Amino acid sequence: MKESRPNPEEFLRKIKDEEKKDAKGKLKIFFGYAAGVGKTYAMLEAAHDAQKAGVDVVVGYIEPHTRPETMALLDGLEILPKLSVNYRGITLKEFDLDGALNRKPQLILVDELAHTNAEGLRHNKRYSDIEELLEAGIDVYTTVNVQHIESLNDIIASITHVVVKERIPDRFFQEAFQVELIDIEPIELIERLNLGKIYKDIQAKKALSNFFSKENLAALREISLREVADRVNKEVNINKSFSKSVYHTNEHILVCLSSSPTNARVIRAAARMAEAFHASFTALFVETIDSKELSESNIKKLRENLKIAEELGAKVETVYGNDIPYQVAEYSKLSGVSKIIIGRTKRKKSLFKSKLGYVDRIVELAPEIDLYVIPDNDDLVHKRNYVVKNIEISTRDFIRTFGILSIATLFSFFLYNLGFSEANIITVFILGVLFVSNKTDGFLYGGIAALISVMLFNFLFTNPRFSLDFYDPTYVVTFIIMLASALITSTLTNKVKQQAKVSAIIANRTNILLEASRELERANSLEDIIFTAQKQLYKFLRKSIIIYEVSNEEISNVYKQKNESLVKINNKYIVEDEKAIVTWVIKNKKRAGAETDTLPGAKATYIPLIGQENVMVVIAIVLKEDESVDSSEKSLLEAMLSQISFAIEKYTLNESKKMALMQAENERFRANLLRAVSHDLRTPLTSISGSASSILNNDFDEDTKKKLISDIYDDSIWLINLVENLLSASRLDDGKVQLKTEPQLVEDIINEAVTHVNRKILNYNLKIDLANDFIMADVDVRLIVQVLINILDNAIKYTDEGTDIVIRSFTKGNKVIIEVLDNGLGISKENQECIFDMFFTSSENKGDSRRGIGLGLALCKSIINAHGGEIYVRNNKPKGTVIGFTLTKVEVNNEGFNFSS
Incomplete structure (x- = not known):
């Protein structure tokens, strides 16, 4: 994993923001969930403390209360005269903004942030007055209740059934320099109301029967506490992004997965700890180059441990790299892990090994994270089962090895004849070993090259030449150093190659996810999404994929892969028994089939992709006998399934939205049509009925009768054309023509x-x-x-x-x-x-x-x-x-x- 470093541009932006903030005044909000919790009282107390500290404090406006203990706190503070405003014959007292700007104190108190100013003042809202004060470099203390925040207005209205008209933009609350929550128990607030400390008797009774019910106050208190907590959480996250240190405000427990027989015990201990701490729970598997070469028993044990972790609610993640402690430490830092749980198997003491290995490395790499070691108390000593691979002798690699050594030997002869020292010749052979390690697979050829290089140097370039004997005893040290240097060089080269392979695996899997995301984004229909999903899953797993589309909790369509050979294979698995398993998966919304505890004898693993409520599709991964999905592939598979699920759900929601819009448009069309028809049919119908009535009830001459009949005919033809147009418009709108x-x-x-x-x-x-x-x-x-x-x-x-x-x-x-x-x-x-x-x-x-x-x-x-x-x-x-x-x-x-x- 790469080291996470702060972005210099982010630092620069933060510095500029801080400079702007320093030039402006600072806003402190005393925040409460209802009137009477003590916001103004706390603000005045804070003002006295600031005054004692030598701050120039002025009271700009305090809402006149009938609370003696609050008003008593005004004593000793400079009070700015209020501005008198005539409004409809009434004299109103308002905050004097210009007076405050002229006085320009260090700190000013302005009560009721959400207040609406009287007509004729510079700003309609008091928060605009406060903005101007802040721009002038004056610090402001103010008060506001939770119901006055704009984004919470609808929620609070649904709780209290009162729509608050005086509201402030959310940015005031979010950008305030400080927010101090003033909180008391709702029962205590109601007692204060009953004692007349908040409102007069008549107002108090009205408030108790409406806004100030115990249920309303409890709900408002919860919302205010949550708002302050969210603000603190955002501030913590911002500080984290600019801080080098790692710290945690919530618990996240990580357990390391392995094929060790004791790993199941470690996972269970971690699960108990996660439940006790109410923490997030992650199980991490570090895949190395050697992971593919584990023995069958180790692979089986790893799968069992992974299954236990999933059953205990862990989110299983996989990272790639040969340095396991480093990968664990880096993942923990980046993912906000607060505690790491790791197992330690008892081993025999070694003369040369006194350290705990992985444990010490993790402590060294992540000292700020708590590390819990679960020891194995069994009497049996568990050893790691290394797989002794069948060493495959490659003729090509042997030819390369001896070819490179031959070239190194010839070049050494050339240098020897020119009179170069033995140190130069040793360097040539070490370089030859480096080339052998780079051009061949495995440690074997590098080790052979190192040993042969020492023997060639002794045989060809030490006295007596062309013999493995040597006269000078110091050559022993030379041979040992040469062999050690060659072996170390070979080992490091192979490690670099292995790391390159790990990087290639990571890059490949990242490309698979990116390609899947791009392809799914381009899909325009559900069929396109499903065929894209099949193609990408097959490309990753190299296993046949069948997708069952679900509608009304039943299989509505079966999608086979487009490849003809795969279609033939898939047909063998689309049988009634397998469809019955799919039906079970749809109804129960759980996985079933091979590699699960439900119907494990099935020919495929069936995975439901669930939308908002119901299963959208079921993906079948066909598994042949003794075939399975590798544990290292499962995390990437889950990521791909999430992408597919999101794409299908997005498409479904868009289609539902289109259908709703179409229905709304149809309803609008019908409403307009009905309104228009009902209005415009009256005139011709009235004309027809009037003309017919006149003919029946009066004895007109022939010309008058002919005129009336002609009018009836014209109106009827108009109606016929109108009806014909209506029918045609309706058919065209329904797409039936x-x-x-x-x-x-x-x-x-x-x-x-x-x-x-x-x-x-x-x-x-x-x-x-x-x-x-x-x-x-x-x-x-x-x-x-x-x-x-x-x-x-x-x-x-x-x-x-x-x-x-x-x-x-x-x-x-x-x-x-x-x-x-x-x-x-x-x-x-x-x-x-x-x-x-x-x-x-x-x-x-x-x-x-x-x-x-x-x-x-x-x-x-x-x-x-x-x-x-x-x-x-x-x-x-x-x-x-x-x-x-x-x-x-x-x-x-x-x-x-x-x-x-």
Whole structure:
């Protein structure tokens, strides 16, 4: 683990913040949970203490109380005159801000931070007055109750059923230099209220029956205590980030996991301690290069110990590195561990070993953390089971070893012939051993190279040469030092290689998590998330993954991996017996299957991913016979499962939010529709009933009857068109309309629309302008005819009779364009932007009794968009409006239709 060092930029920022704070005044808040707890009394006492210490103290404003013991504390303090303000014939006494700034004391007392100032003063709120005092470098003492903090207003209102209108921003409480909690028992506060020490008799009775109930006061007290505790906790965390020392304000117990037979006893002791201290509990396993090569019995014991830790509520974590004490100490420092529990097995005393090993190293590396050693009191001496690996002889490594030694020997001969000393030749051989250790695997070849190097040096370069004998007895020391140097060099090189392997493992697993996070972030659907999860889990575990989607506590879908070979494997495991286990997992929200205590005979391990309440998916990790998930992989697996769970839950919540918004929009649409229909149907219905009643009850002449019948007909046609638009809008909104498109002549579409349009079209000069008689478009005829009818009705509504209305059609590229032109009043730019919106009606109506509900053109837009076209509006020249839309062009050739799009 890397050493955690403070960020220099953070230090610089803190220094600058401190400089700014030094220039400003300091705010001290006397904080309570209700009136009468003694805030003002405590503030005045603190003011007297400050005055005795030589501080220039002034009382800026103290709320006039009927509490003699509080008001008596004003004696001996300089009181700033209050400011008189006339408000609606009443003279109010307020805090004189300008007087305080002119007096500029070192410390000023201003009661009631949340107070609202009278109208006409510089600031609406007293906290703004205090801000100005602080900016002027004046220290301020003030008082406030918990119910006046902005973020707590709703919570307190739900408790007391009183909405406090005078509130302060949270930043005043958070940024105050000091907050002193003034606290008394609620029972004592109620007694003070009964004795009339807080309010007069009438006010006291009213307060006791409302705000000052025992339950309310207890709840308010809890909230105020929690707010102060949270503030202290934030301050501690900030100080920790800038402090080199490690300290803890809450308990966090760490137990070290191993394959030792006594480790289970250590874990149980740690669990008891965690429960006694109400502490967080973590079990840490340090994975080394040798962890992969443990014996079967040790691996089994490690899994048992890990399982015990999980059952006892420990959070299992894994770190990587060969220096176990260092990893334990660094993890403890970074994770805020307060106590480390470690086991120590009894061993035979050694002449050369007097230390406890790991224990002493941890104490040395983390002296500020309590270390508890649980000794093994069994009579048996437990020894670590090292695995004696079958040494695999590598021909390639042997060739490299002898090749490097040959080169070193030849180079030594070269130096010897040039007259270099023996020390230089020894260095060449040590360098050769270093190269051998670097280019081969394991300690074996480095050790062999070291031994052979000493023998070669003796045989080739010491007298008598070409013999293993030597005349000079000092060569014994030379040989020993040379062998030791070569072996140490070889050992250090191998350790560096091992550390590189550990770093590679850490980097690989970090990359797996990062890649999984990125891939899951890119997924746009639940299916994408599940297939991404399968791919990433398989990449990490190299085991088949099956994911069961859950809906209403039942399996709704089964996702196999996309790889064909894996699909064949997965099919063997998707059987009724295994599905029954999945069903059990869904209902019980617990893991089951292989490597668990529940249905361990299953072919896979089944892991539920639980959302807010229910299981979202069940992940099956297929395990072949005698196959398992390594304990070292479990922590990373848990991290990946958390990522997957978060991604699925996020997607589910987003979909729920979209559905809720859609439902709200539908409800809004229905409400607007009902409101519009109920309002706008009255006029035509009243007209129809009135005209019919007149015909029935009066003997009109033929012309009058014809006029009334004509009005009835016009109103009924308007109602028919309205109902048709309503039905179409409803179907489009529900997504139930299926377009039935086919090539159609545009001329036929226009003629069909003209025959069904309002008969008032006869009062206009209707012109049809076709660029080509054989223009064809791919359309749903019924819907496009309705579009044209709506646009023509709109033109009739806003255009004077006797004027021109033109329908023209032409082609442009692969599009057919149809436009309706009138020379009416035109449409303003503001209205052009929203003319196609639902329920929009123009204020420029000529006064037609049937003003419409704003569905016609909105429906046109929906229909044209469904056809893949566009609808638009612009002003006609010299006056009037042009509404047009585009459709897909169809060309006719000898082989049939050709769709230009």
